[in-house]
Amino acid sequence: MRRISINRYRCAYCGACVAVCKFDANELVETFLTIHEDKCTLCMACVKTCPMQALEVEE
Numbered sequence: 001m002r003r004i005s006i007n008r009y010r011c012a013y014c015g016a017c018v019a020v021c022k023f024d025a026n027e028l029v030e031t032f033l034t035i036h037e038d039k040c041t042l043c044m045a046c047v048k049t050c051p052m053q054a055l056e057v058e059e
């Protein structure tokens with residue numbers, strides 16, 4: 001199943017992906033980002049927004 005994967009070595013915890021997600025699927029708690037797959041529509045907004053290229057679609 002396609003999903004958004006997080007490269008935790010790249011993530012800088014900036015919160016940009018959380019801010020851009022219209023579906024409330026990203027959650028950042030201190031230094032830990034979670035993507036809730038039940039809410040994610042694979043719209044790609046977070047992938048395009050991430051300044052660290054930490055997010056990508058995993059097939």
Ligand code: SF4
Nearest residue numbers: 011012014015017050
């Ligand atoms: S936008 Fe990228 S660097 Fe920022 S919290 Fe999200 S995944 Fe991490």
Ligand code: SF4
Nearest residue numbers: 021040041043044046
């Ligand atoms: S792909 Fe879209 S819906 Fe899924 S977490 Fe990123 S911004 Fe939210």
